[in-house]
Amino acid sequence: MKSKLFSILALLIIKLCLGQVGLNTQNPQGIFHVDSGKNNNDSGVPTPDQQGDDFTVLKSGDVGIGTTDPSARLHIVSTSGSALRIVDGSQGENQILASNSEGYASWISSTAARKTISGTIPASSAILSSNSFVYLNANIILPPGNWLVMLGTTLVKASEAPSVSWIHFALSNSATSFSNTADIDLARSGRQMASASAPSGSKYSFAKGVLCVRNSGTVDKAYYVWARRSDGDVVINGILSSSVEERYLYAIPVN
Structure with missing residues (x-):
């Protein structure tokens, strides 16, 4: 037993004198090399597969995990997709x-790690024929954080009536009864996300706008798009629906 211990100690001293220590390997690739799988060859450079379970420290101080030839202070090579x-x-x-x-x-x-969110827009939409807010069958679901919600749609009047009306769009947290969402960042935007006029003598117009929304909660939240006309007797068809050529509803993350 003593002779075995002496032999092991002698080998360790020799390795230290040579400046290299290998654990589970007779072929260290640095001043300290652990081959945890004990699968390296006794000579030559281990294959990439063999290096996969190795830990190596070079004279330069560079450390390699999964590689015996690190090129940085810490160099990690992993084929599992979870290197760190x-x-x-x-x-x-x-x-x-x-x-x-x-x-x-x-x-x-x-914001660089968050994606743009697309809203849900309908195949058919409600008709605006009064001055009350109407749900447009459109919504957008936003994760926690700050968002710029952007809306755009062609407005199609039922006729070229000689009447002018303002059309207002807003967000609510309900699809059944309207009230402005409390998540609007009033320091950055107004309460309504878009307004447009339905001009006299023309059948078409376009509405677009931006609203800054802050979901300060911890879960995703749905926001529903409502619209109303503020005056006049204009009837608007096809808002945000597939019957119009231009329509969009999306949100981009902001800090």
Whole structure:
């Protein structure tokens, strides 16, 4: 037993003198090399598959995980798709890793990690024939965060009546009864997302606008599109419906 311990100690001293230590390998590729799978050859450079379970430190101080030839202070190679996991309490879905001026990193929320959201617009739409708000069968579902909601649609009058009317669009959290959503950021936008005139003597017009919405909750929230005319006796057909050539409803994330 003593002779075995002496032999192991002697080998370790020799390795240290040579400047290389290998665990589970007789062929270390750096000053410290762990072959956790014990699957490397006794000579030559391990294959990429063999390096997959290796940990290597070079004389330069570079550390390789999954590679025996790191080219940075920390070089990770993984074929599993999950090469790095940092759990510090700030992690979350769609967070990105950012550093401060001293190089300390943490997870933060960023618009770069969030996608544009498309709304649901109808094949057919309600008809505006009174001064009361009408639900347009259109809605958009927004995750938590700040959003610019954008709407545009052709307005088609039922006739070329010589009458002028203003058409107003707004968002509500209900599809059955209208009230302006409380999530509008009034420091950035007004209460209504779009307004347009239905001019006298013309059958067509176009409405477009933007509304800043802040979903300060923790879950996705639905916002429903309503519209009304403010004056006049104009009848508007096909708002946001497939019968018009131009229509859109989407939201882009903002900080």
